[in-house]
Amino acid sequence: MQPTNRRHLLLATLALGMGSAALAQTPPAFPTKPVTLIVPYAAGGLTDILARVVAPVLAEKWGQNVLVDNRAGGGTVIGTGAAARAPGDGHTLLMTAFGYTGNQLMVKNLPYDPKALTPLAMVAESPSILYVSARLPVNSVAELIAYGKANPGKLSFASSGNASSPHIAAEMFAGQAGLQIVHVPYRGNGPAINDLVGGQVDALFDSPATMQHVATGKLKALGIGSQTPNARAPGVVPISQQGIPALATFSAGGWFGMFVPTATPQALQLKLQADVRAVLETREVREGLGKAGVDPRVMTQPEFAAYLQHDLAYWGPIIRERNIRID
Known part of the structure; x- marks a missing residue:
């Protein structure tokens, strides 16, 4: 094969590889139907209120309804489990709070794998x-x-x-x-x-x-x-x-955040995280969170994941010492 032909073949192969990589990173079509935002707490609670602040603004951004689905019970185990078992297509998200980490510390045999959910975006935090x-x-x-x-x-x-x-x-x-x-x-x-x-x-x-x-x-x-x-x-x-x-070291407060099934493609996770972040910076959402008495908190996915690991380490000793268990 002539050098010129080899060069053309090499360039064509590189172009094909780059195109395949770009295709692999392209988010799947989203959304193609209404999005369900599961809240594993009863309606009217703070987590539910925050979900209903964020949902309509996300719906406007996505051009699809975002339906808040309250699935309370089992100390948030029921709703969290439903989100963990959902398809990884971005159309089912979880809005939760301390229950996500608390269940890992207080429930011996969870009916779902916590690793089946990936931290997507911190939404807000509030001191107690x-x-x-x-x-x-x-x-x-x-x-x-x-x-x-x-x-x-x-x-x-x-x-x-x-x-x-x-x-x-x-x-x-x-x-x-x-x-x-x-x-x-x-x-x-x-x-x-x-x-x-x-x-x-x-x-x-x-x-x-x-x-x-x-x-x-x-x-x-x-x-x-x-x-x-x-x-x-x-x-x-x-x-x-x-x-x-x-x-002298006492600290207590609450956090509120969104999770996505881990099976969701990384490119789609990045899109979802960017969209949630953009919504959190809107005046409408910031005012809604303020009325609920919480402060917006924007984090990257790695930062949110690290925050949750600290949460587990901080609360674990007191939960074990005081023998706190979910009924």
Whole structure:
């Protein structure tokens, strides 16, 4: 074969290879039908509210309906499992929160493989604020601890459910402060807040959205679980900075994010992540998240995956120490 012909053959082969590689990286046609956004929590909860903020803006971007599908139950196991078993075509996504990592720590035999889901995009995060009933005779974290020690086993902490992030935050607080508490689980944070306002329970870790009840004098906010103050909770001092040595490292908060079946082609994952990121930067979504009391948080897929690994490492010891299990 002549050198010129060999050169032409080589160039043609390279062009074919480059074309094949480009084709392999081209996202499959998407969307070709309505997209289902599974929320493994009950309707009306914070994760559901955030999903309904994001869904219509994604629908507008994609030109297809984005249907929020609440599949509560089993401590988020039911909905998460449904998403893990969904086809990897981008038309089924999962919007969840702490339950994703919590289940891996508290459920011995999960009916799905956590690796069947891949972190797609962080949506928002929110520090937890320690609220107490206005009827409780305390006005600081130090006074709450003194009250709890003077009334062992009587200080009640509400939560949005057994093994939920508010429950685990309460157990961590109690463990570090040396308190005996009574955990009172509810079906969602709405009923828990109602009973806290009514004085049926004493305390609750919840998002800044509940500050509205502080403004009306129905609740008191004693401290925040972040390491720095938060603009959504003006005047609320971080718990770790209130001069209590046992709580110097205390940190508690919630995250909310989207996942995709791992079988989804990488090129499509990248498109989905870019689309979610673009939606999070819109004024409509940022205002909606703000009204819900959370802060938008944009991360790359690797950053989100690393964040979740830290979540597992941070909460694992307290879950094992306090023997927290999903009912």
